Amino acid sequence: MKRFVYINDDEASKELCCDNRMSNTKYTLWNFFPKNLMEQFSRFMNQYFLLIACLQLWSLITPVNPASTWGPLIFIFAVSASKEAWDDYHRYLSDKKANEREVWIVKHGIKKHIQAQDIQVGNIVWLRENDEVPCDLVLLGTSDPQGVCYVEGVIECPIPDKDIRRFDANMRLFPPFIDNDVCSLTIKNTLLQSCYLRNTEWACGVSVYTGNQTKLGMCRGVAEPKITAMDAMIDKLTGAIFVFQIVVVMVLGVAGNVWKDTEARKQWYVQYPEEAPWYELLVIPLRFELLCSIMIPISIKVSLDLVKGLYAKFIEWDVEMVDQETGTASYAANTAISEDLGQVEYILTDKTGTLTDNKMIFRRCCIGGIFYGNENGDALKDTQLLDAITSGSTDVIRFLTVMAICNTVIPVRSKAGDIIYKAQSQDEDALVIAAAKLHMVFVGKNANLLELMFNGEMIRYEVLEILEFTSDRKRMSVVVKDSQNGKIILLSKGADESILPSARTGQQTRTIAEAVEHYAQLGLRTLCLAWRELEEDEYLEWSVKFKEANSVLVDREWRIAEVCQLLEHDLYILGVTAIEDRLQDGVPETIETLRKAGINFWMLTGDKQNTAIQIALSCNFISPEPKGQLLLIDGKTEEDVSRSLERVLLTMRTTTSEPKDVAFVIDGWALEIALKHHRKDFVELAILSKTAICCRVTPSQKAQLVEILKSCDYRTLAIGDGGNDVRMIQQADIGVGISGREGLQAARAADYSIGRFRFLKRLILVHGRYSYNRTAFLSQYSFYKSLLICFIQIFFSFISGVSGTSLFNSVSLMAYNVFYTSVPVLVSVIDKDLSETTVMQHPQILFYCQAGRLLNPSTFAGWFGRSLFHAIVVFVITIHAYAYEKSEMEELGMVALSGCIWLQAFVVAQETNSFTVLQHLSIWGNLVGFYVLNFLFSAIPSSGMYTIMFRLCSQPSYWITMFLIVGAGMGPIFALKYYRYTYRPSKINILQQAERMGGPILTLGNIETQPRTIEKDVSPVSIRSPVYEPLLSESPNPTRRSFGPGAPFEFFQSQSRLSSSSGYTRNCKDN
């Protein structure tokens, strides 16, 4: 399918395309209610509650007023719906703003102001600097002098799709301009919607895709919601409670029917009819179903949504996660997965721009076999090089020329007269700047004419073709014509592996390869520069082919690559540049801390192996000898790879028992083979290995690796900064984007975007951990309080003839979950068990979150037991204290309810680790609020509770009963907590104690210096055992210290062929 866009011809394109109205909204005014309801009812829990609410309408079985379920249900639906509506309204507002923005269009030669939403396909849009591009445009001209303004023609382009990397179109202009000459267009000729125009005074383009059909609009999809491990666990527990509820209902239902037939029939005052309707047997079980329906807290979803929103806000508010340089705050695009941050087990990180600054500095070079900059580490100050330049050595000058012009850099003269380079690639920027410092100044680009200033002498080149960089080719070239002598030259730069094979026969590339190797070992990024003079005929012949390839609509990229190959051969290799990419601040510390926290790191990079390893070493990714050991997997053929993989696996298996830091290194090619043919082995390797370095990997391989780890049930976090990380980020459980220099693609696709890598530490250890702890408490507590009141109802049914009478009145039941018990627990979201400093000092504490030790079936059983115990306490005390003449139904109900509320307050208070004003306010204020509310209810004459609360509060026995309930309910729990806290303390407890006894740093500072602080056991069985199994143990294990310094340093074990191999085969280097 193709689309024909007739430039400047409204009639022709009107019927086939929509206008430029953008719409990101999910709902319209009309479909909001049906659609939102549909969406909410697609959740199982909501369906369940609706069923319960409907059952309650049947007055025969409802134990209480139907309002007690409908009220909360409607409240909760209203809260969710308002949140949706609010979000959608904001989307609508921002759309509206974008749609009504004024833009200039050129029509019949006249500039007109119209609203952005009225742009039609085929219109010519005129933009000024810093304007946002309103729709996808094909660029026609800019303020650059060479701009030409086309007026009429047709663009043949594919139908709208979401691939932002591809736009294979042709433009044909109508006579009389250029006679039917097909002009090929690529993505480089387009301006995509929502980009900003920079560095150009104006630009104009013809709109090809509008409205929701733009590339951006097509990309925008409803992202599949990510489910956190915690949510899954909560769902599981809910399921268990559901089953428990069904069992209870069945047991009570049977008991009720039996009691009815044996006892109730004798009780004349109940008047059971002799003849029963067919559904008689169902009535009692259904009543119990309704009574027990509160077992599953209806408010848990809303509470969780609320607190999750707050977690996300805390991340965004955190001033310590603001990049001071750019003032960029962290941003949580996905508000629902903060708890997962605390449960991360694997971090997959990109290297460039993520670990490093992506601030490239030219450091060294090797020209014609001579190393410059080796002594002082800065070639720019190397007198030898400076001498070579002044003496006019041909190689050096050619080298500098390639550095200066073999790129897509645009020099711009600023107002002060300085030259500023606009480069899309940091490497090119570094090279051009370095060339300028070495007196080869790229001063201006005038259409296709380049101006170089060398030692005060102007050299002009005409650019004939640019052979673009692609990640497959791993090199780029330009064809220029020397204006002085008319010679046509091909200048190339690229990865050694893609340049060296094309070297001219006879040229010794060995020294070059060694130089590359040498630089890579220093962690520098290398580029090989090459040069070839072309014959005029050769160029012309090739040029035709190139043009042809450029206008192909199918497989264009591949065809172009093929054609480029024809030209890039017989190159004269000039030398190697080495660029330093500095590590970001705090990277080694961050990685060390997170590794201590038990998080495994995988580095996925496109860099060459040695560079990657050097970076890995310098940022604590892998330990240096003798602790560290690197295992290399490589090979060109399947057999090689398989053999190598086997060997590594074997070593891995045997060394798991040793306290060694074993990492494997694999390159993209071997990875491809391993994934294709030895997936099982590789998965095992992935499980065994804590650290891995994958070099030369493609974006899709990155995503595949994430997929493999996820398939082993690990929680993965992917962090990256560039477009090539987007797939991995989207694939991972948590995607973190660095809003860095490489653009915001990664940050936009990510769940969280942070300014610097080091914020990751805080994101995980502080925000992730707190979120996990808080949600663990909140969810279990929600179940606890619901179970508590439900157990009381169940007990009561045993003394009310198993007939399904509710002890509590409808108002209380309705208000219990929504008002009485929700406020204090919501404030628990600002609870902190340990201070941030302590967590940072003892990152190992994250184990508790990773292993899910705060929310799992056994902790849940604890809460279940607690609610059972409390229900017994409240029930037994109430029915005994309010026996005989006091056993009035309403009063007894309120006494039991107040007992529950008092216990709630104390349970929350006991589980709170840090009391702030808010906590006190909510816990005790809530208790006061309970009485205020009930006094209000008691003042309404028509309510069933009329005067009840006043009567109760004036009785000493009521207050005595409350104290007794609190004392009997909390005493044992408090004692148990103290016992555990003191005699069976968890690590968290110890740190809490240390922190609050004062001098935590003094007493605990030495822990980190103890030789074996972490030893994460990696036997696959123990890792894959259910998460709630204790992963920590108290007893030290000194026997494993046997590994001594005597063991040889096996950096590259037996497979090592990196340094020893003479054959230069593998090596990757890409731009």
Next chain:
Amino acid sequence: MPSNTASSSSAPAGSADSSASRTKSKRPKYSKFTQQELPACKPILTPGWVVLTFLVISVIFIPLGVVSLFASQDVVEIVDRYDNDCVPTPARANKVAYIQGVSDKSCNRTLVVPKKMKQPIYVYYQLENFYQNHRRYVKSRSDSQLRSVKDENQIDACKPEDDVNGRPIVPCGLIAWSLFNDTYALSKNNQPLTVNKRGIAWKSDREHKFGKNVFPKNFQEGNITGGGRLDANKSLSEQEDLIVWMRTAALPTFRKLYGKIESDLEKGDTIHVTLLNNYNTYSFDGKKKLVLSTTSWLGGKNDFLGIAYLTVGGICFFLALVFTIMYLVKPRRLGDPTYLSWNRVPGGGR
């Protein structure tokens, strides 16, 4: 940087960069709340505090328990079960037939006052194994009908005692229908002892829940007669026995106020009770008891609170003791870093 360049080399990507950073460069506002740095009190469970807490609890609870127990002991209570004895020996084989028959149901009981009883002395009847809290029973009433005449027809909830041949019953429902109707006439030393039956119901019930102009209608005129009958000429708000009965009890054993004796009874006084044993508890083995009781500040005679307080106080004291001993015998330094070992041993651990 393999394909980074590929992506960043497309012009839009680069330019998108600065746009978004512009929109996001809003620095978050600093406040103690947003930084989660509100000043907080972080208590820890030091042995001293814990032991002290338990001691304080026991010091409060034990005296409270003693006081409650004394209060309960001060209450003088005479309980007389009469459901069995009031059935003549020949009729005991089939008590249900007796109670449903028409023979004379009067019965004489003698009570001896064990201790001086100060007025007011409450006269209760106690029913056991009677489920006023049964789901079918407890809902079978119409509050609006009781409150005002115009809602006379609101009898939906009252089934099966809702109407008689289409005419609504006032008061409708099973609760009213099964009104307790044993009566007691008390005399002390052959002098009649006045039992005041006014003011036995809650004031709020008399004034707001039961209408002053609502009169019984069609009551106990159905096929089966349940419990007591009502004087059709007295408004519901004056029918205090009904009002008391309709405050349903939450437990199967309960007492309801019958009246008050407003004079003291001396130790050794004999009280003769002439009662009419009308109410059928025999079909479901329910017990009937007549109770004369004084009250204390805590209510009637009920040792539970006192015993429970003593128990909880005792346990707390015991815990305080145990924790003290544990602390002395095996002191543990809180926050001792030697417990902080991060080793993971497969199969190890507690």
